[in-house]
Amino acid sequence: MSAAALVTVAPEHAQSRKAHWFRQPALMSGLAIIAIILFMVIAAPLLTSYNPNAQNLNATLQGPSAQHLLGTDQLGRDTWSRLLYGGRADLSIALIAVVFPFVLGTILGSLAGYFGGWADLTIMRLVDIVVAFPFYVLIIALVFVLGPGARSIYIAITVVGWVSYARIIRGEILIAKRQEYILAAQSGGLSNTRIMGRHLLPNVVTQAIIYAMSDIVLDILAIVTLSYLGLGIQPPTPDWGNMIANGQNFLTTHWELTTIPGLAVVITGLGLSLIGDGLADLLRPGQ
Amino acid sequence: MGRMSFVFRRLLLLVPVAVGVTIIVFFMVHLIPGDPARTILGIHATPHAIAILHREWGLNRPLLSQYWLFIDRLLHGDLGQSLIYGQSAAALILGRLPATLWLIIYSAVLAVIISVPLAMLAASRRNGIRDHAVRVVPLLGLGMPAFWVGLLLQLEFALTLHIFPVTGYGTGIGGHLRSMFLPSLTVAIALSPIVIRSLRASMLGVLGADYITTARSKGIPGRRLFVRHVLRNAVIPAVTVLGINIGFLIGGTLIVENVFAIPGIGDLMINSIFQRDFPVVQGVTLVFGVLVVLVNLLTDVAYAALDPRVRFDR
DSSP: OTHHHHHHHHHHHHHHHHHHGGGOHHHHHHHHHHHHHHHHHHTHHHHOOSOTTOOOTTSOSOOOOSSSTTOBOTTOOBHHHHHHHHHHHHHHHHHHHTHHHHHHHHHHHHHHHHHOHHHHHHHHHHHHHHHTSOHHHHHHHHHHHHOSSHHHHHHHHHHHHHHHHHHHHHHHHHHHTTSHHHHHHHHTTOOHHHIIIIIIHHHHHHHHHHHHHHHHHHHHHHHHHHHHHTSSSOTTSOOHHHHHHHHGGGTTTOTHHHHHHHHHHHHHHHHHHHHHHHHHHHHOTTO | OOHHHHHHHHHHHHHHHHHHHHHHHHHHHHHSSSOHHHHHHOTTOOHHHHHHHHHHHTTTSOHHHHHHHHHHHHHTTOOOBOTTTSSBHHHHHHHHHHHHHHHHHHHHHHHHHHHHHHHHHHHHTTTSHHHHHHHHHHHHHHTSOHHHHHHHHIIIIIIISOSSOSSOOOSHHHHHHHHTHHHHHHHHHHHHHHHHHHHHHHHHHHHTSHHHHHHHHTTOOHHHIIIIIIIHHHHHHHHHHHHHTHHHHHHHHHHHHHHHTOOSHHHHHHHHHHTTOHHHHHHHHHHHHHHHHHHHHHHHHHHHHHOTTOOOOO
16 A cells, blocks of 8 residues: 555655754764774875884984874884874774674574564573673683684674674564564565565664664774783784873873873764764654 | 562573573683693693693583583582682682772762762753753763773872872772772763763653652742652662663773772783683683672662562563
8 A cells, every 4th residue: 555655755754864964963073073083094104104113212202293293102103103003903993893793683683583482582591691791801701712813802792792783673673573564574475584684674773773883982992902901902013002001101201192092092982972873863863 | 470579580580691601601711722721821831731721621521521510610619720829719709809899889889979960960951051061971981991091090190199099909998998989980980971871861751750740830949859859760760770781880890900900800800811820710700790690680679679660571
């Protein structure tokens, strides 16, 4: 019945979204912050002429100057350059790390929500077990046993992170599967895979995408924390976490070595949170 | 369904989670690439030392029997022997537990002290300037690495202003309160954004309820209305939010203990990681898991005792 109605409703809906998305101050400022950071990180070679690992023992622990925008550390390495390349390491790992738990959690969450019964029971007990461990405890323990490096970080974040997506998607599917269009698809004899993939998932995945924004923030914090402890990105590759750990030794005399990389983390987190908040307002205007 | 049966069913649900927690901790050994004994003891380990570790963990037995051995020891309070300190991991952890519990409780109290006024400020005028200002705080707070906040607090209040000690646990209750203030504040700052957000939302929900309209129409002044009617009903959700985020709270202490050199189990875990003291890492992971499960249980039971509307229907 509603094929015609859908055709007329859909463009209107899309248009109203189009008309409003740039009026979301949170979303716009978040996008601007992240765009600038991504540009600086990607264009790092254009924005600095220093190799982030090049030592200059004649110019150690210097303040900001025309040669060194943000000064140098105890080995005479350029802080501005290390900040840019460090962001590269952290952000690229965080952006990849968010994908695996998203996919795994979405699949397991839809299985639990759609089929219920044993699938639901098993998957949700698994969720309970993972949630029983504090986030950082399990991540640090896993990276410890697997050995430091990006691969271990991906595995640890996936093992710990999928539960939030599974919970969100399961909850959404429990509501969505009672709705008429799904009942119609079921009585039309469509296969479960087709119903889940073509009809349910596109309608429930927005919540998971909104959550993914704050999840990237969590992942960045986890990576930076691991690197601060010496378990994450290994020196000499710069990263915001090992920069803070390095600056810690000069806290009283050169506090900027600790403060600057931390501020980079905070600003990146703020940008992503703003995008998440803006997306949430945009995609669920009713709430 | 009565409250007793709620508690009973909640306890039953604990069994699979507890078993799962032990399975994960047990399998940590098997995630180590290669021969775990050789990896842990390092390249200079003698075949004799490796053989001892193999025997201790029963690594040459079938998996199921290894797990059984692990559980059997666990039930006797045996978490294995520390490879570094030469004492049992259980004794080591038990000795470090008080400092961590102090930090957890102190942080929770500070988080409530920070969050409740800010959430009230935000909820009192929805979409006002104060509301927008308070709503930015969580956005900033969520992206701050806890160890970094700790370092900055250390720099400002300990190294520059000399108000608090830089590190340590202090002696006596007064000493603990003073020494643990900065670390607890660090954890509280990390936790507050989450609490402020949900508290603001639940206060706005309460403000929209019929009984508030009734109270307003009776002419109860704004301040009293807020404290007597709104706050009371909004605090229960805040406690629940703290309970749900207990994993976050407890996990936060891990790194903060390290920054402030507090002799708790978090500091023990990180030091043991660097010394590759596997039994201790394993033991601390297990204790952290048990702590979270217990606190979650307590939150649920307290909630059921406080709020007569709670029914078990999941």
